[in-house]
Amino acid sequence: MKRFLSKLLEKVGDRVGVIFITGLSGVGKTSVLQRLGNEGYDVVDTDDHGYTKKIATGEGDEIVWDEEKISHLIERKKHPHLILSGCYSNQGKFYKSFDYVVLLEAGLDLMLDRVIKRKTNPYGKHPDERKAIIESFTHVLPKLRANADVVIDTSKVGISQTADRLKSLMILSHQVRI
Structure with missing residues (x-):
């Protein structure tokens, strides 16, 4: 993998390919990011590292x-x-900056099961949070799907297959022959 990345670096110069992975809680965003990060890709989970802020709404x-x-x-x-x-809710403002917007999705029961069992993120364990996930499944997921360039159903493919698909998109974003 490191050889592949160094060859990619040689070919693309200063061009940065940007892929955005979105999806509701429990679809596998963190797991696939961890896999790609371990393989040497530059990954950022915007839930962490101070990339969010709280705003007052009506x-x-x-x-x-x-x-x-x-x-x-x-x-x-x-x-x-x-x-x-x-x-x-404001991620759409950046869609033009991304080479690909990739939606990870799964069935609601599987998502709820995953958030209960995961140890890396406490979100989704409280009844109010689970209610929010259910509401988002009904109201937010269709909007995410409508704006995604690629949809991956993580109930049908595992982490490694999902990571492979994302790596393929990264190659396409660079339009490079290796």
């Missing part, structure tokens, strides 16, 4: 992307590839 507080920080992250040229993940 319906209460909402956590959204800090648009200045996300813009800076996308514009940097540290690596020839950047894979971001998250799911926030």
